[in-house]
Amino acid sequence: MGAKVFTVGNFKGGVGKTKIVTMLAYDNAAIRNKKTLVLDLDPQGNASQVLAKTSNIERIDRTITDAISSGDLKSCITPVMTNLDLVACNTSFRSFSRFVLTNFKSELDQISVISKLLEPIKAEYDAIFIDVPPTISEFSDNAMAASDYSIIAFQTQEESLDGVSKYVGYQNFMVDRYNISLQVIAIVACMIEPDDNLDQTILSEAREIYGDAVLDTVITYQKRLKRYSREGIYLQKNKNGKFDQWDYRAHDNFIKILSELDARDSFLTSDS
Ligand SMILES: Nc1ncnc2c1ncn2[C@@H]1O[C@H](COP(=O)(O)OP(=O)(O)OP(=O)(O)O)[C@@H](O)[C@H]1O
Numbered sequence: 001m002g003a004k005v006f007t008v009g010n011f012k013g014g015v016g017k018t019k020i021v022t023m024l025a026y027d028n029a030a031i032r033n034k035k036t037l038v039l040d041l042d043p044q045g046n047a048s049q050v051l052a053k054t055s056n057i058e059r060i061d062r063t064i065t066d067a068i069s070s071g072d073l074k075s076c077i078t079p080v081m082t083n084l085d086l087v088a089c090n091t092s093f094r095s096f097s098r099f100v101l102t103n104f105k106s107e108l109d110q111i112s113v114i115s116k117l118l119e120p121i122k123a124e125y126d127a128i129f130i131d132v133p134p135t136i137s138e139f140s141d142n143a144m145a146a147s148d149y150s151i152i153a154f155q156t157q158e159e160s161l162d163g164v165s166k167y168v169g170y171q172n173f174m175v176d177r178y179n180i181s182l183q184v185i186a187i188v189a190c191m192i193e194p195d196d197n198l199d200q201t202i203l204s205e206a207r208e209i210y211g212d213a214v215l216d217t218v219i220t221y222q223k224r225l226k227r228y229s230r231e232g233i234y235l236q237k238n239k240n241g242k243f244d245q246w247d248y249r250a251h252d253n254f255i256k257i258l259s260e261l262d263a264r265d266s267f268l269t270s271d272s
């Protein structure tokens, strides 16, 4: 059994996709001791920067762009910490679309580049989380074709809920057109302010439209989570051996989401 591959998406920017990828990956590795890979397919390189800071990595020599040109992903893996690896990305990956269009004639080959690169290393991981830019592009098409599951992130704003429906619509189109096996495993509300009425209204609206697909766990807005983007992710313990309460609160949402994903995966893959 190879890794389960998850892409975190929404065609709306700034909704919390990279936060989910990096936190789920960190907690899957650090708390659950699962072998985890983050594959950054966003030329903004936000996930790569956060994970590099997490382990004080100063330079990353080989990125996904090298993997594409050499056909070898394994040599482009950067170890981040125990159980957590990264295939990093930077602005050089902007050329991916051109590369794909000039090198492959068939549409199916064009969307299967990443999936083929991942295949030989899947057996080494329990989970692979892919971060993508908020656009319909070769990046997102390739991520979808390489994934078992999508996690759709949304913020409680009308545009971002529209983004969920566009994402689901586009995913259905991809599944039909290319016969890929990809399912929405979760829709996750991000940056929720528990006391904000509008947030609660839009969250209820999302649950009405998408039912159980919306996870019970919501990701609340927390300054500590914002700070991890700048400083890297950490989970500190006090002298008494207990987790720092602000760190624990920041990680707790994501640990719960990992359990919900596990339960859903077991259900979706059980013989019924
Ligand atoms: N739960 C949260 N609490 C506080 N800040 C958050 C939270 N989630 C995300 N942020 C902050 O919001 C900003 C946008 O988040 P993020 O980069 O994850 O969004 P994104 O969807 O990946 O954006 P893009 O579409 O540009 O890739 C970042 O500055 C991040 O630190």
Ligand SMILES: [Mg+2]
Pocket (backbone or CB within 6 Å): 017, 018, 019, 042, 046, 131, 132, 133
């Ligand atoms: Mg992002």
